Amino acid sequence: MFVSDLALSDYRNYREAVVRFDEGTVVILGANGQGKTNLVEAIAYLSTFSSHRVSADAALVRAGAPGAVVRAKVVRRDRPTVLELEIIAGRANRARVNRSPARTRDVLGILKTVVFAPEDLTLVKGDPAERRRYLDDLVVTRVPRLAGVRSEYERILRQRSALLKSAGGGRRAPTALLSTLDVWDGHLAAAGAELLAARASLVAELAPRVAAAYRDVSDGAGEVTLAIRSSLERAEDDVAPDGDLEARLLAAMQRLRPQELDRGVCLVGPHRDDLVLTLGDLPARGYASHGESWSLALALRLGAFGLLRAEDPDGETPVLILDDVFAELDTHRRARLAALVREAQQVFVTAAVPADVPAELDGQRFHVRAGVIGEDGHDG
Ligand SMILES: Nc1ncnc2c1ncn2[C@@H]1O[C@H](COP(=O)(O)OP(=O)(O)OP(=O)(O)O)[C@@H](O)[C@H]1O
Ligand SMILES: [Mg+2]
Incomplete structure (x- = not known):
C-alpha cells in the first residue's frame, strides 16, 4: 500500500499543506525544527492514532488553533481510500472513511505503517x-x-x-x-x-x-x-x-x-x-x-x-517511515538497512542533510521549511 495524497490543516507547525506522493522512496529534507518529523508523524497517526513522540493529542494541534485535520488517500491494490481524522484537543477524534463518518476502529486497519x-x-x-x-x-x-x-x-x-x-x-x-x-x-x-x-x-x-x-x-x-x-x-x-x-x-x-x-x-x-x-x-x-x-x-x-x-490479505507492505535514522548508523548498517527497505512499496525518509540519505534510496524529494513543504524541482 502507499499514501498518494496528504492534506494537513493546523497540524503541528503546518497551517495548510497539500502534497502528492509517489510510490517508492520519498525523501523529506529540511533543517532542524522545520517540520519533517511532524509530516511523517501525521501519516503514522492515521494508522495507530498514537504518536511516537507524545501521548496527549493536544500537542498535535497547531498552537492557537481549535483543531487539526489529517487527510490521506491510501492506495491498496490500485483502489484508493480517503481517510480523514479530525483532532480536537481534549475530545474524541472524529474519523471519516471516503467522506462518511466512521468508527475509529474502521479507520485503523486501512493504512499500516512501521516507524x-x-x-x-x-x-x-x-x-x-x-x-x-x-x-x-x-x-x-x-x-x-x-x-x-x-x-x-x-x-x-x-x-x-x-x-x-x-x-x-x-x-x-x-x-x-x-x-x-x-x-x-x-x-x-x-x-x-x-x-x-x-x-x-x-x-x-x-x-x-x-x-x-x-x-x-x-x-x-x-x-x-x-x-x-x-x-x-x-x-x-x-x-x-x-x-x-x-x-x-x-x-x-x-x-x-x-x-x-x-x-x-x-x-x-x-x-x-x-x-x-x-x-x-x-x-x-x-x-x-x-x-x-x-x-x-x-x-x-x-x-x-x-x-x-x-x-496482509493482499500481500501489500506497510508504509515504512525512517525518521532521521541514517545519520545515526555506521556505513555498514546504512547499506544493510537501505537494501532491506527497498522491499517496501513506499518508504518515507527524513534527513536534515542530503548526505545522510544513502544514494540507493533516492526518489521523490521534498523540502520543508517552517511548516511549508514543496517538491524539489517544482514550485513550492
Ligand atoms: N502544536 C504545535 N504548534 C505549532 N508548532 C509546533 C507544534 N508542535 C510542534 N511544533 C513545532 O514544530 C517544530 C518541530 O518540527 P519537527 O519535529 O517536525 O522538526 P524536524 O524537521 O523533524 O527537525 P529535526 O531535524 O530537528 O528532527 C518545532 O519548531 C516545534 O516548535
Ligand atoms: Mg525530526
Missing part, C-alpha cells in the same frame, strides 16, 4: 513501558478491534488503582469498597486476558522474524530471543496455574489483594509485564553495546514490517 526513529533505541535500553507500547501498537495494527480493549484496559486500571489508593493502606478497608473492588477485578481480568493472549500470539509470530532481521542487520552476530516476562507467572510463583487467562488473573488478584491494598497499586496484569530481549546469553538491556542496541532496535521494526506484510 523507525532514533527514539527507538529506548525499545532496547528503556523502561518496560516502551516495549509494552511497541507490542500493543502492533497488536492493534494486527487486530483493530483490540484498540477498544486497550483503551478500556487503561481506563479500568486507572479506576482500580484509584480505588486501591482510597483504601488508605488496607487495614480498615470497608466492605463496600472491597465488593466494588471485586467488580473491578472482574473487568481487569476480562480485558487483561484479551491483551495477554494477543501479546503472546504476537510474540510467537514476531520472535523468529526479529531474530532473522538481527542476523541480517548485524551479519550473523549473535542470536536474539524475545520472551514475555509475565507478572501473572510471577504472582503464581509456586501455584500451579489453573483455568484460562481470565481465571488465572482473577485468582492472582485475590491472592495479592493484601499487598495491593497495602501499596495502592495493581500488581498483576499486562501493565506489569515486560518483553525481555536477549542477545546471546545476556539480556540486551544493560548489557548490549550501543551498536548492538541499534541493530536490535532496527530488527524489532524490520520484524514488525515482515510480520505485517506476511499477514
